Amino acid sequence: MDDAAQISQVRRFNRTVTERVGVLHDHYLGLDRPIGEARLLWEIGGQGQDVRRLRERLGLDSGYLSRLLRSLEADGLVTVEPQPEDRRVRTVRLTEAGRAEHAVLDGRSDELAGSLLAPLNDAQRARLVAAMAEVDRLLTATTVTLDVVDPDHPDARHCLRSYFTEMRERFETGFDPARSLLPDAGELRAPKGLFLVARLHGEPVACAGLKLPPGSAEIKRMWVAPHARRLGLGRRLLAGLEARAVEHGRGVLRLDTNKVLGDAIALYRSYGFEEVAAFNDEPYAHHWFEKRIGGA
Amino acid sequence: MDDAAQISQVRRFNRTVTERVGVLHDHYLGLDRPIGEARLLWEIGGQGQDVRRLRERLGLDSGYLSRLLRSLEADGLVTVEPQPEDRRVRTVRLTEAGRAEHAVLDGRSDELAGSLLAPLNDAQRARLVAAMAEVDRLLTATTVTLDVVDPDHPDARHCLRSYFTEMRERFETGFDPARSLLPDAGELRAPKGLFLVARLHGEPVACAGLKLPPGSAEIKRMWVAPHARRLGLGRRLLAGLEARAVEHGRGVLRLDTNKVLGDAIALYRSYGFEEVAAFNDEPYAHHWFEKRIGGA
């Protein structure tokens, strides 16, 4: 299928979906109140949200948002209170009534989904859901951003904590960071290295570090959050690190890994890594890989 | 995957798509003029449209639509003229300037589609487009309506004309209606039979007739438009005819078909038909099928 055919298929999709889903969506959501308010109520959700965060997520003008909140407050659906730590920031929470209304919206959303599936038979339904999952995955993948951050940044720390926890659970021998050949944080920070974090909707969902000792480049601590797998993030991280290693004039990228990380090993191979003899004595490693980079 | 899991997958899809496609869509479309006008301009399209039809398609109030048209007219983008046949109905056509503006919107729509694909690599792109096509097909399928119409109705005649043309092209021996055991139109009209037409966005896209001689029920002239294939319409037509045959107290459904119609034959088998000896001497038939219906 050439580019033009792809474009026109995407356009057909856009049209069908905005008609069938988009229109119904607003229609279902906005039965009793303006969709602006309904969306807001929805976004506040069970645990409450800072006004600032709401403004960001929904992309609303501060004055406009304020007015919407007043309106919801007048209807007794939300309460707005200053945060104890920073009394400029205010937190919105649903009241009992607000929670009830939220549950109604939730139910409508289920109805909408049901109404799309209802006219189909079982086989078609399964195909539709599978295709939707695929579209969802791939469109989501395009919104993930990759940034270089300091390993001490909260998002980086979150990824690293998750990484350690997962290794501890998956390695047959457990995982004790103290026994591993861990780069101290300084080694994953310029000029000795760098650290990449991938974010989805602002939340950190994957990371990878690059150590840059003279004449070499080594990947460390690559991790992808379970709910963000199958988005091609591992590959994007590898590509990101490779590009940066090339920028630093390195001709080889290498890494070590544990035998239980089968998916990762498959990824390394398919990305062009080849297994080599051990180049360090990392106690948790069973395989060592290298890839020539930068056209070297 | 159980029902709840399907529903929640559909909901995730709805959310992702309305965010990524819906929002961008309005954004791209509405750069220079209100989206209401832009949508209208878009819907008028190259050949012009009756006001009535526009109102239906876009679901707009007649007063509101009228005002939008005045506004486009004032900008010199459209002309509105009464239809010659029925001077109450008015037809909207794009002027030269309107056509230019339409082309701009068209380009934007391409851009939008491109922007969804751009961040993906080739393999992902192909997967996304394939999944979109599947979603598109299945969602479209749910909007098809099935109605009993008179075989002389313009939509029925359109289907039958297309059917004859296609048979003429595909049968190895050509197809001469005069030689075939054609039911005359009366046989596919109550009380001797019936005729079903499937419509997509109001356009006829498939048909099938049922002959109801005493004690028997026979399917004739089943056809699905090429662009509406793979939507499960054949199966729906069969189900529709079966249900009506049962209503008329018949216990067996039968049909004859030509050997070149491989897809149709596969459909009949998978729907539960079994091949039987010839029950008529239709010169263009190679296979005869029967299915017990109504729990008989």
Next chain:
DNA sequence: TCCATTCTCTGACCTTAGTCAGCGAAAACG
């Protein structure tokens, strides 16, 4: 021929969505 219906348009009106400037309180900075 008269009457009912269809189709579009106009005027009056309302709600929702959204922008912008500026203000006061709280926090951060130097």
Next chain:
DNA sequence: CGTTTTCGCTGACTAAGGTCAGAGAATGGA
């Protein structure tokens, strides 16, 4: 400590989207 910045709020305003009742022309049917 004073100054600057951040955060949310209010008032004033605009545009867009949409509803409703009714008028006037054209058509169809009895």
